Amino acid sequence: xxxxxxxxxxxxxxxxxxxxxxxxxxxxxxxxxxxxxxxxxxxxxxxxxxxxxxxxxxxxxxxxxxxxxxxxxxxxxxxxxxxxxxxxxxxxxxxxxxxxxxxxxxxxxxxxxxxxxxxxxxxxxxxxxxxxxxxxxxxxxxxxxxxxxxxxxxxxxxxxxxxxxxxxxxxxxxxxxxxxxxxxxxxxxxxxxxxxxxxxxxxxxxxxxxxxxxxxxxxxxxxxxxxxxxxxxxxxxxxxxxxxxxxxxxxxxxxxxxxxxxxxxxxxxxxxxxxxxxxxxxxxxxxxxxxxxxxxxxxxxxxxxxxxxxxxxxxxxxxxxxxxxxxxxxxxxxxxxxxxxxxxxxxxxxxxxxxxxxxxxxxxxxxxxxxxxxxxxxxxxxxxxxxxxxxxxxxxxxxxxxxxxxxxxxxxxxxxxxxxxxxxxxxxxxxxxxxxxxxxxxxxxxxxxxxxxxxxxxxxxxxxxxxxxxxxxxxxxxxxxxxxxxxxxxxxxxxxxxxxxxxxxxxxxxxxxxxxxxxxxxxxxxxxxxxxxxxxxxxxxxxxxxxxxxxxxxxxxxxxxxxxxxxxxxxxxxxxxxxxxxxxxxxxxxxxxxxxxxxxxxxxxxxxxxxxxxxxxxxxxxxxxxxxxxxxxxxxxxxxxxxxxxxxxxxxxxxxxxxxxxxxxxxxxxxxxxxxxxxxxxxxxxxxxxxxxxxxxxxxxxxxxxxxxxxxxxxxxxxxxxxxxxxxxxxxxxxxxxxxxxxxxx
Amino acid sequence: xxxxxxxxxxxxxxxxxxxxxxxxxxxxxxxxxxxxxxxxxxxxxxxxxxxxxxxxxxxxxxxxxxxxxxxxxxxxxxxxxxxxxxxxxxxxxxxxxxxxxxxxxxxxxxxxxxxxxxxxxxxxxxxxxxxxxxxxxxxxxxxxxxxxxxxxxxxxxxxxxxxxxxxxxxxxxxxx
Numbered sequence: 001x002x003x004x005x006x007x008x009x010x011x012x013x014x015x016x017x018x019x020x021x022x023x024x025x026x027x028x029x030x031x032x033x034x035x036x037x038x039x040x041x042x043x044x045x046x047x048x049x050x051x052x053x054x055x056x057x058x059x060x061x062x063x064x065x066x067x068x069x070x071x072x073x074x075x076x077x078x079x080x081x082x083x084x085x086x087x088x089x090x091x092x093x094x095x096x097x098x099x100x101x102x103x104x105x106x107x108x109x110x111x112x113x114x115x116x117x118x119x120x121x122x123x124x125x126x127x128x129x130x131x132x133x134x135x136x137x138x139x140x141x142x143x144x145x146x147x148x149x150x151x152x153x154x155x156x157x158x159x160x161x162x163x164x165x166x167x168x169x170x171x172x173x174x175x176x177x178x179x180x181x182x183x184x185x186x187x188x189x190x191x192x193x194x195x196x197x198x199x200x201x202x203x204x205x206x207x208x209x210x211x212x213x214x215x216x217x218x219x220x221x222x223x224x225x226x227x228x229x230x231x232x233x234x235x236x237x238x239x240x241x242x243x244x245x246x247x248x249x250x251x252x253x254x255x256x257x258x259x260x261x262x263x264x265x266x267x268x269x270x271x272x273x274x275x276x277x278x279x280x281x282x283x284x285x286x287x288x289x290x291x292x293x294x295x296x297x298x299x300x301x302x303x304x305x306x307x308x309x310x311x312x313x314x315x316x317x318x319x320x321x322x323x324x325x326x327x328x329x330x331x332x333x334x335x336x337x338x339x340x341x342x343x344x345x346x347x348x349x350x351x352x353x354x355x356x357x358x359x360x361x362x363x364x365x366x367x368x369x370x371x372x373x374x375x376x377x378x379x380x381x382x383x384x385x386x387x388x389x390x391x392x393x394x395x396x397x398x399x400x401x402x403x404x405x406x407x408x409x410x411x412x413x414x415x416x417x418x419x420x421x422x423x424x425x426x427x428x429x430x431x432x433x434x435x436x437x438x439x440x441x442x443x444x445x446x447x448x449x450x451x452x453x454x455x456x457x458x459x460x461x462x463x464x465x466x467x468x469x470x471x472x473x474x475x476x477x478x479x480x481x482x483x484x485x486x487x488x489x490x491x492x493x494x495x496x497x498x499x500x501x502x503x504x505x506x507x508x509x510x511x512x513x514x515x516x517x518x519x520x521x522x523x524x525x526x527x528x529x530x531x532x533x534x535x536x537x538x539x540x541x542x543x544x545x546x547x548x549x550x551x552x553x554x555x556x557x558x559x560x561x562x563x564x565x566x567x568x569x570x571x572x573x574x575x576x577x578x579x580x581x582x583x584x585x586x587x588x589x590x591x592x593x594x595x596x597x598x599x600x601x602x603x604x605x606x607x608x609x610x611x612x613x614x615x616x617x618x619x620x621x622x623x624x625x626x627x628x629x630x631x632x633x634x635x636x637x638x639x640x641x642x643x644x645x646x647x648x649x650x651x652x653x654x655x656x657x658x659x660x661x662x663x664x665x666x667x668x669x670x671x672x673x674x675x676x677x678x679x680x681x682x683x684x685x686x687x688x689x690x691x692x693x694x695x696x697x698x699x700x701x702x703x704x705x706x707x708x709x710x711x712x713x714x715x716x717x718x719x720x721x722x723x724x725x726x727x728x729x730x731x732x733x734x735x736x737x738x739x740x741x742x743x744x745x746x
Numbered sequence: 747x748x749x750x751x752x753x754x755x756x757x758x759x760x761x762x763x764x765x766x767x768x769x770x771x772x773x774x775x776x777x778x779x780x781x782x783x784x785x786x787x788x789x790x791x792x793x794x795x796x797x798x799x800x801x802x803x804x805x806x807x808x809x810x811x812x813x814x815x816x817x818x819x820x821x822x823x824x825x826x827x828x829x830x831x832x833x834x835x836x837x838x839x840x841x842x843x844x845x846x847x848x849x850x851x852x853x854x855x856x857x858x859x860x861x862x863x864x865x866x867x868x869x870x871x872x873x874x875x876x877x878x879x880x881x882x883x884x885x886x887x888x889x890x891x892x893x894x895x896x897x898x899x900x901x902x903x904x905x906x907x908x909x910x911x912x913x914x915x916x917x918x919x920x921x922x
């Protein structure tokens with residue numbers, strides 16, 4: 001069909017439509033008109049029968065049979081009938097012979113008695129169709145004449161159309177040979193108004209093409225100058241690269257053209273990326289993504305790349321074009337940012353990321369999970385083991401937690417953060433945190449040949465503001481109250497306490513700076529002789545107003561604010577200064593587990609013992625010894641200190657103490673029975689039983705016993721009766737400034 | 747004697763100019779024409795079609811013959827109706843003579859005029875033996891030549907005011 005000219009197509013269309021219309025009309029005419037004409041002929045035949053029937057009936061009625069014959073013959077003379085038969089009362093009155101060769105139609109009509117109107121016979125009329133066929137033939141010949149006339153009209157129409165459309169062919173011929181950058185001369189073409197409009201349209205189109213070609217050239221220039229452009233054939237072989245591509249990759253055009261794109265593929269790139277890329281291109285879609293390429297000298301560079309298939313006019317892919325932008329700098333910055341928001345030990349998002357993420361939730365739910373005594377792991381096993389513990393714990397948490405619901409963060413000092421948003425309700429979050437804590441509790445950390453359990457405590461908060469500090473407050477309160485977890489809302493006075501702590505921290509720092517930390521001494525009396533030859537050194541703070549402040553108010557603050565060691569050192573220095581001048585008098589100072597575990601404090605103590613030569617008179621009272629988790633670490637320390645002549649006392653020895661075996665290993669010299677047992681020993685049988693048990697235990701190990709909290713005569717008498725070696729309490733002597741001892745001796 | 751015989755035949759010829767063939771045709775056709783009268787139901791006598799054949803004494807024999815022919819042809823029944831041809835002497839004829847139609851042999855005599863007049867006044871068909879009598883206001887007559895012709899007087903029809911079945915007018919030859 002393409003090769004058929006428009007002229008012929010129009011003519012054929014016109015002919016087809018005309019013939020179709022005529023055929024349709026002829027068909028309609030032939031079927032309807034013929035039927036109607038036949039019907040009409042039949043009506044004529046019937047009319048003849050109707051006309052003669054009354055006369056025949058009447059003639060027969062009147063017995064005028066000759067008239068019937070006469071009438072029949074007259075009817076036949078009209079030359080319309082092929083035959084006529086008249087039968088009345090089964091008697092054939094007339095019958096004209098039937099000519100079978102002639103086309104005809106039959107009509108039978110009843111003859112009625114003119115008086116009774118009863119059927120008495122019938123007329124059979126055979127009507128000739130000669131006229132009908134003649135009329136039909138006339139119509140046919142008329143149609144054929146018209147068709148012939150139409151054929152002539154069509155021919156003329158085709159010639160006129162051909163002449164009218166010939167300029168279109170000339171225009172097409174000129175446009176077909178058009179090439180970019182050339183022009184087309186239309187002036188030689190004869191133009192009608194319509195073809196003139198087409199020529200004008202082509203002129204405008206050519207002008208637009210020229211304009212867009214220039215524009216495209218400029219775009220190409222702009223892209224080449226601003227982007228990294230490459231093209232490859234359908235087999236992936238490079239067919240074009242721009243200068244920027246050469247500059248970035250380090251390859252010259254000669255080196256890279258014809259090569260596969262794999263030449264710049266970086267080994268870090270995943271196969272999946274390229275599978276997806278080729279899948280998209282084969283599906284004739286655009287691929288967008290980031291490619292990490294390798295330059296000639298091995299240096300990596302990143303491209304934000306758009307790769308698209310280029311199609312020919314039939315829609316087949318003929319080449320691929322890649323347009324990329326160098327985002328190496330951005331990627332490096334992103335990596336830098338990632339590093340800044342990542343905890344380097346665990347690889348988890350860090351506090352910076354946490355604070356960002358919290359801002360993204362309307363109602364965050366946050367849990368600050370701290371590994372109990374993590375600092376001890378660092379101090380005792382070293383930072384490598386500490387880091388290993390954190391990594392193992394982080395991996396365990398990640399394997400346990402659905403990260404789509406709960407985000408895990410690695411925070412400082414053995415702390416982890418768990419953050420959820422609106423998609424997890426409070427109850428579920430609480431239960432999940434409990435599960436996590438249990439998981440950590442069940443987790444056994446394997447370090448070389450040793451293994452140990454770790455435990456964790458959590459502080460939870462559901463507040464969007466001050467999320468971290470609220471969780472931290474809840475965590476500290478949980479640790480303080482020895483709960484596995486606590487929600488910030490449950491600690492209504494936390495802020496107040498926190499503010500109070502800050503105030504006391506300031507006051508303590510100020511007191512240390514101003515040397516307002518002083519030592520008080522309380523006498524320890526021999527139970528049998530009631531003579532004083534020992535003193536316990538107790539710390540006191542002199543307030544800004546000169547009032548003496550009990551350690552009850554600042555000792556915990558000192559521990560939390562890391563001022564405790566300074567406090568211990570201040571006590572050691574002050575006590576040693578005085579007792580170095582008081583020979584023969586033994587004295588004790590208190591050391592908590594933190595002191596023992598702090599190498600700096602222990603070294604300081606050893607140094608001062610040697611400096612003041614008080615080792616033989618010094619009793620080290622270990623307080624809170626129930627908190628000693630690793631006696632293996634303590635035992636060598638104690639041994640070292642005993643080598644310097646120090647004696648060891650266990651303070652507040654009472655019901656909570658269970659590590660009797662370790663106590664034996666500590667090789668202590670004194671047990672100070674918990675004041676809570678002593679203060680009611682005169683009337684409480686339980687206190688008496690426990691105290692007796694401790695006494696028996698101490699006697700068997702040859703350890704001296706000290707009863708604290710002797711606050712009246714009855715208690716003193718009871719303890720003396722029990723056989724306790726030493727007594728201490730307000731009844732025997734209240735704490736007094738250490739300087740008073742100097743005054744006594746002097 | 748010759749004169750007597752001549753007169754006898756001459757008188758016979760004058761009196762008996764009745765064609766038996768024609769008479770038979772009339773006996774066959776005229777009763778049927780009676781039935782073509784659209785108002786024939788109103789003209790029945792004792793539910794019979796009565797055709798009064800009015801005759802002179804000379805015509806009595808032919809009248810009787812006509813009656814006999816009719817009786818023979820129809821056996822007193824025409825269709826569902828009874829048919830009774832009655833012989834009525836002209837001298838006996840009066841206005842009380844009831845009939846559905848009248849038949850006369852000759853309309854030339856003065857006396858017969860009263861029959862025609864009576865028929866006309868009572869809208870009864872008056873058949874005449876001789877079609878020439880149509881000029882004398884006889885309504886219908888019949889003539890047989892090579893075939894049978896029924897004659898109808900147009901002027902008489904207007905006076906008689908009788909309406910026939912329409913096709914009858916196509917069959918009958920209407921004389922002006």
